[in-house]
Amino acid sequence: MDLFAAEGQPSPEKQVLENLLALDVASEELERYGVHPDQFIEWYGPEDGTVICFIHGGFFHEDGTLRYLRPSALALGEEGYRIALPEFRRVPGNPAPSLEDMATLARHPLLANATWLGHSAGSLNVLNVLFNTELQPSHGVVLAPIFDLRRDAEEFPNLSASKTVHWLGGTPDRIPDVYQEYDPAVRYSRLGADGFVGAGYRLDIIHGALDATIPIQRTRDLATEPFNIAIVPDANHNDVIRPGHDAWLFLLGALG
Numbered sequence: 001m002d003l004f005a006a007e008g009q010p011s012p013e014k015q016v017l018e019n020l021l022a023l024d025v026a027s028e029e030l031e032r033y034g035v036h037p038d039q040f041i042e043w044y045g046p047e048d049g050t051v052i053c054f055i056h057g058g059f060f061h062e063d064g065t066l067r068y069l070r071p072s073a074l075a076l077g078e079e080g081y082r083i084a085l086p087e088f089r090r091v092p093g094n095p096a097p098s099l100e101d102m103a104t105l106a107r108h109p110l111l112a113n114a115t116w117l118g119h120s121a122g123s124l125n126v127l128n129v130l131f132n133t134e135l136q137p138s139h140g141v142v143l144a145p146i147f148d149l150r151r152d153a154e155e156f157p158n159l160s161a162s163k164t165v166h167w168l169g170g171t172p173d174r175i176p177d178v179y180q181e182y183d184p185a186v187r188y189s190r191l192g193a194d195g196f197v198g199a200g201y202r203l204d205i206i207h208g209a210l211d212a213t214i215p216i217q218r219t220r221d222l223a224t225e226p227f228n229i230a231i232v233p234d235a236n237h238n239d240v241i242r243p244g245h246d247a248w249l250f251l252l253g254a255l256g
Contacts, residue, residue: 013212016238017068025074026067027085033104041105042066042085045077052076052255053084053111053137055102057120059163068241069119075243079252084111088125093169095182099128106135115255119143119241120214121163127184130201131191141204141254143240143247144214147222148185155215193226203227204254208235208247228254 010018027042054073058065066087073083086105089097102125105111116137118126123145130140146152149164150172156162165171172179180186188196196203207219209231219229232240235247242248 011212012210013236013238016236016242020068020071020238020242023071025070027070027073033086033108034101036089038087038089039101039104040087042070042073042087044073044083044085045079045081047082049077049080049082050255051082051084051110051114053086053105053114053116055086055088055116055118055122055125057118057122058090059121059167072241072243075248076255081255082110084108084114090167092166095168095178098125099182102129103132103135106132106137112136113138115139115141117141117143117255118145120237121146123147124149124184127203128182128187130203131184131187131196133191133199138200139202139204141206141251143206143251144208144211144237145205145219146184146214147188147218149183150179150185151218152214153179188225197226205229206232206240206247206250206254208232208237208239210235210239211237213237230254 027044029043031041033039033041054069056066056069066085069085073085076083088101091097106129113136116126116129123142126140126142129135129137153162153164153172159165159171168178169175205219205227207216209216214237223229230250232247232250235245239245240247
């Protein structure tokens with residue numbers, strides 16, 4: 001991803017991200033779900049609102065990146081939703097702690113039947129929860145998603161520098177078993193379209209046509225699957241989490 005449109009000028013995606021990060025809207029309502037410092041939930045919105053578990057992206061960086069979603073969580077809370085914004089463990093070369101935390105969250109009494117919402121790399125955690133028949137969540141909404149980890153690694157211009165490779169601990173050719181275990185595309189293929197529909201699952205995908213981080217073609221290639229897909233014409237990778245943008249209306253529609 002080229003974060004800079006011209007020398008000294010941030011790209012539109014980078015500018016949106018910087019604007020979101022500049023807003024100081026952290027919740028004071030915290031809940032811990034484990035002993036690790038990164039195992040906590042920030043809560044937003046009224047206690048009697050429809051619950052949404054909102055999983056942040058950040059391309060598997062081990063430092064905390066939850067804060068860029070705080071403005072979105074606050075805005076959804078103001079719409080009347082009860083938003084859980086969790087932090088979770090991310091260990092380079094070892095994806096297991098992240099997925100373990102997702103499973104723990106999916107068994108939380110307030111999150112087991114919640115809608116699960118994810119942005120960018122956070123979407124693959126949502127998808128892995130949704131496609132896990134041992135867990136209860138049945139409705140996922142993913143924004144600018146990574147659906148296929150192998151494809152995400154192999155399409156990166158420099159394979160060895162891929163954030164997916166960094167997180168999983170190697171390339172698809174080197175550690176195929178790891179990709180088989182953690183790739184949402186593999187989990188979905190095992191479930192199949194008939195299994196997905198038969199289980200009563202629902203998946204809404206919202207993707208900006210101007211996304212320079214996750215190619216829009218990946219979402220277009222899912223058009224034959226039993227998913228609800230919305231492609232937003234003038235939205236980039238981070239516009240889909242920007243309150244007030246046209247993409248926000250698609251998000252509210254998917255949640256509604």
